[in-house]
Amino acid sequence: MRIQVELSDAVQDYVADVSLREPDLLLELREETSQLPLHLMQISPEQGQFLALLVKATGARRTLEIGVFTGYSLLATALALPDDGSVVALDLNEEWATTAMEFCTRAGVADKVDLRIGDARETLAGLLREPGAPGSFDFVFIDADKEGYASYYEAALKLLRPGGLVVVDNVLWHGAVVDHEAQDSETRALREFNAKLRDDKRVDLSLLPFADGLTFALKR
Ligand SMILES: C[S@@+](CC[C@H](N)C(=O)[O-])C[C@H]1O[C@@H](n2cnc3c(N)ncnc32)[C@H](O)[C@@H]1O
Known part of the structure; x- marks a missing residue:
């Protein structure tokens, strides 16, 4: 038998009540984003x-984010970086990224952010060609199109130093990964991605069934 707390609304409210310390600007960003039709793409405040x-615990100074949207994870991590830290942030959508940068500016962390607009397959290829970039990152957060996860992960492993951490969001895809009738390209890509990591000896691995499923891969 597994011990597992049922995450009822009451328990989730309790968790937020006793542990959530959301800065005012992040709350404001969440409220502003809630007006957008695709607001559910945003990560939760928890x-x-x-x-x-994690950024603080790992002592990360140089991070990479693939999938910015309106900037919740970007702002949360940029605020956690030391003053001389930096984050390379990749997204396709200029309009959403503009909102992200507005909030980073207001929070006083815009100078830490190197925003690159374009398909992450191309911006990552460009980043990998930059002298000194491979092996220089401490932390990577992957949260863009699911079909791209496998290639983003491969790029992340090249960009990370040994001991660097990749965090990957949405790996349980609302539970669709175990629904055999779900055969859309995103679900299939996530199933293949999860299976690939299970057997990947280049990393230490953990998948937490937290939020929509988060995978942690520590580069050996
Ligand atoms: C789930 S949202 C990211 C949420 C964000 N991390 C947050 O905290 O709010 C996914 C983002 O990935 C971006 N995206 C999708 N496909 C992409 C691609 N091929 N290259 C770069 N960004 C992409 C989308 O524009 C969108 O902003």
Whole structure:
């Protein structure tokens, strides 16, 4: 028998009540984003706080984010970086990224952010060609199109130093990964991605069934 707390609304409210410390600007960003039709793409405030804690716990100074949207995870992690830290942030959508940069500017962390607009397959290829970039990152957060996860992960492993951490969001895809009738390209890509990591000896691995499923891969 597995011990597992049922995550009822009451338990989730309790968790937020006793542990969530959301800065005012992140709350404002969440409220502003809630007006957008695709607002559910945004990570939860608990996830943002957890990513920030990971950045601090790992002593990360140079991070990479693939999938910015309006910038919740970007702002949460940029705030957690030291003053001389930096984050390379990749997204396709200029309009959403503009919102992200506005909030980073207001929070006083815009100078830490190197935003690159374009298909992440191309911006990552460009980053990998930059002298000194491979092996220079401490932390990578992958949260863009699911069909791209496998190639983003491969790029992340090249960009990370040994001991660097990749965090990957949405790996349980609302539970669709175990629904055999779900055969859309995103679900299939996530199933293949999860199976690939299980057997990947280049990393130490953990998948937490937290939020929509978060995978942690530590480069050996
Ligand atoms: C789930 S959202 C990211 C949420 C964000 N991390 C947050 O905390 O709010 C996914 C983002 O990936 C971006 N995206 C999708 N396909 C992409 C691609 N091929 N290259 C770069 N970004 C992409 C989308 O524009 C979108 O902003």
